[in-house]
Amino acid sequence: MSDLSPMDLYEKLTAQGETVRSLKAQKSPKADVDAAVQLLLQMKLDYKRVTGQDYKAGCPPVDGEMLEEHGAVLEDGDDQVDPWSVSSSSAKGVDYDKLIVRFGSSKIDQELVDRIGRVTGKTPHRFLRRGIFFSHRDMHQILDAFEKQKSFYLYTGRGPSSEAMHVGHLIPFIFTKWLQDVFDVPLVIQMTDDEKYLWKDLSLDECHRYTVENARDIIACGFDVNKTFIFSDLDYMGASPAFYRNVVKVQKHVTFNQVKGIFGFTDSDCIGKISFPAIQAAPSFSSSFPQIFGERTDVQCLIPCAIDQDPYFRMTRDVAPRIGYPKPALLHSTFFPALQGAQTKMSASDANSSIFLTDSAKQIKNKINKHAFSGGKDTVEEHRKCGGNPDVDVSFMYLSFFLEDDDELEKIRQDYSSGALLTGELKKSLIETLQPMIAAHQERRRLVTDDIVQQFMSPRKLHFNH
C-alpha cells in the first residue's frame, strides 16, 4: 500500500473524515463511530509516515517532501537537504545551525578550529576559519588518536554526472588536499559512476568517461600521487574482492525500511538505487583497500563532504559497529551558492548558474557582472547612503570561499556594508580572484596526462608516515 501516492492517501483520509462526521451527526452507535475514528487515526499516522506532514483538511500534500530519519519530519520553513536536492526559502541559504540539530551532528566551534591548528602546527584552512566546514562527527576522536600517533585516512568522492565541473565542486577537494598535506595521511576518492548510471539517463560508458574527465580536475587540485587513490566504482568493484565483501556486509545489515527512512526511496525505485548506499558506505572501512592498509581493518576514516551526503554516513556509522569496524568521522561543508542566489539550485546544465572550470577569463567576468546576485541597493546614491548586504550578495559569498586574506575579506565586508564599496567594485574583486585561480587550474589540468590519471587510478600501495 505504500505505492499509494500521498495524494491518494490524502483523498482517502478526507473521505474517511466525512464518514466520521456523518456518523457523529447521525448519532450512530458508539461502536460504529469508534471504529471509523480508529481507522481515521490510523490513516492519519500512515499519512504522516508517508508524507512527513500532518494531515490538514483542505491542504493537499506538498509534492516532493521527503521522509526524514528517526521521524524528525520537516516543519514549515525548514530547508530540504538530502543527497539529491537542496532547497531553502531564505536568500541567505540553508539554516545550518538548524541542520546540525536535525542531523544530530556537532558544530565546528572555535575551540575545535584552534585545536586543529595546534595539532597540525598550521594555520587552519580558511574553510575552517570561516565556518564553511561548519559541522562534524567525532573529529575530536580523530585528533585524540592522531596525537597518540594513531593514523587515519581520508575519504571523499564525487558523482560524475557530466564533464562540466564548477568551482563549487572543488570545495571538498581543496579542503581534502589541505587535510592530506597537514596530516600526511592516505586518501581515497570514490567516483560513483555506478550511482550516476542508476539515477540519470546516461550509459555506463558515459558515466565512466565522466569519471576519468572529472578525475583530471580533481588531480589538478594538487593531490600527492603517492598518497592518493582515485577509483571508479565500475572499475574497482570488478577489481577488488575486498571491496565487494564490504559492500555485501553493509547490504546485509541495512533494511529497505531503513533506506526508505533515510533516503526517501519508494517501492517504485529500482533495486540498484535501493542497494547503492552500501557502495558509498564501503570505502569508509580500511579493509576495502587491502593494497593500501594490508590486513588492517581498524584504521579510522575521516570524510570531508558537503552536508547533503551525511545521510549516507549516518547509515554507515549505524552499521559500522555491527560489522566490527570503527565508525567514520566526518567534516561537513555548507553548500556553494548559485550565481543567482543561495536559494536557487546550481545546475551543471545551466552554464550561467556558476563559474565552470573551463570558463575563460572573459566568461568569468561576464558571468559575474551579469548573473551574480547582488546585495547592493538599486541606485548608487541609495547604496552610498544605506550600504549593501553582504549576507545575501553572491559575489561576497564566493569571495569568502576563495579569497585567502582574512583582513582583506573583512575590509570588503565592512566597506560594502557601509556603502563605501559599490557592487561593481565588489564584483571586480571577485573577478580578479577567480580569473587567476581558474587559469592556474586549467594550466595544472593541462599537465595531467592519461598516464598520470592511470597512476592515480591504479590500485596500489600508498606512502605515508603514520
Added chain:
Amino acid sequence: MSDLSPMDLYEKLTAQGETVRSLKAQKSPKADVDAAVQLLLQMKLDYKRVTGQDYKAGCPPVDGEMLEEHGAVLEDGDDQVDPWSVSSSSAKGVDYDKLIVRFGSSKIDQELVDRIGRVTGKTPHRFLRRGIFFSHRDMHQILDAFEKQKSFYLYTGRGPSSEAMHVGHLIPFIFTKWLQDVFDVPLVIQMTDDEKYLWKDLSLDECHRYTVENARDIIACGFDVNKTFIFSDLDYMGASPAFYRNVVKVQKHVTFNQVKGIFGFTDSDCIGKISFPAIQAAPSFSSSFPQIFGERTDVQCLIPCAIDQDPYFRMTRDVAPRIGYPKPALLHSTFFPALQGAQTKMSASDANSSIFLTDSAKQIKNKINKHAFSGGKDTVEEHRKCGGNPDVDVSFMYLSFFLEDDDELEKIRQDYSSGALLTGELKKSLIETLQPMIAAHQERRRLVTDDIVQQFMSPRKLHFNH
C-alpha cells in the same frame, strides 16, 4: 503502509466492513455509503495484493502465503514453490502440470525430447525420457539456432549453504554435464556464496569455503575443464568489471515493486537480498564473461535448473530485451524428494533426509532401509495381494532418477505394483544402484586436487567448437 502485516490489513478491512454495514443499516446519505464502500473495495484490493488471497469475513490470512507474479495468486491446495521454500500437500509431491500453467512455461513433450535426440544424434538423457526435466522456455529456439550452427552456452549454479551435498543436488549437474557433452558448448557455474551470506547466519569466509568444497563435488560430476568456468560471486564480482556492469544494468531495470511481487520481499528485508536477483540474472548474458566470449553480447544462454529457480529467470527474461540482450532459455527439473516422502523438505542439516555424497555404503543401506518412505502395504500378505504404490514410494522415485535402464525400471514398477516385488527388494535395487554410484563419485572427488579446483575457477578462455 506495505509494512502493515496481513493481519493488520485483515483487521482494518473487517472494521471497515462493519462501518459500511452500519451506514447502510442507518440509511445514511448515499455519498457517505459510497465513500465507505469505495474505501472498502480499495482495501480489499490492497489485501489481495499483499496476501495473495481474497478477503473473506471471518477468515484471517494464512501465514506464509506469498504474492505471486502477474496476480496469479495461490488457490487452496496449490503447491508453494519459490527459491526458498517448496511445499506440497500431496504424497506424490508438487503438481507440475499446474506449475507450468502458473509459471507460464512450456511442457517438455515427447516431440521436444525426440527433437533433442535427432539434433544431437544421442539418446535423450533419462531425465528427459522420464519427465524429470519437465518444463522449458524457448528450447526450440535454442535448437533452431543450433541447427544453423549458431552457438549457445550453458549456465547453472548452486547456493553453497553447507559442505554437505546430497544426491538431489547432483541432478542439475548430471544433466548439465550431459548437455555439455552432446552439444559441445561452454558452461558457466555460479556459486552464490554472497546470497548464502545474505540469507543465512554464516560468515563470508564460511560461505566462500563451502563454495570451494561444493565445487569439488561439482567437478567430480565429470565436467570438461576446457569448457567449464566455475565462479564464486564473492571472487568474480571483484575480478570482472564486465560482470558488475551487467549486474548494475539489471539493477537499474528492476524495481522493488517487481522483486516484491516475484520473490515476496518485504520492507524489513535487507537491501542485499533485495538487489541480489540481479546477481543471479547477470550470468545469463554472455557479456558477463568477456574472457570466454570476447566482445560478443549475443550468445544465447540455456539454463538447466530446478523449477524453484524460475522466478529469477522470469525476471531476467523480462529485463533482457530492455538492456539489449537475448533472453535466456530454460530447462526446468522437478524436485528431488526427501527420503521421508515427496511432501517433506530435505534439509542439509538432517543427515537422514537424503543420501549424502559423503555417505558410506553401510550408511546408504541403513538410511534407505530405515527412512525411505514406502508405498508398500503393511504386511507381506496384503502387499502380495494388492501390490504397492510406486507413485508415492521414495525408493522407486530415487530409482527413476538414477537407474539408467528403462526396461529394468519399468519391470520394477510393474512388479511392485502387482505385488510381485516386495518393499525390501525394491529398496535393495536402490541400494545396489546408489552404493556404486556414490563410491565412484567419492573416488572421482578424491582426485580433484586444489590445483584442479583452481583451474576450473580461474577466469580464462574456454575451448569449444561452435
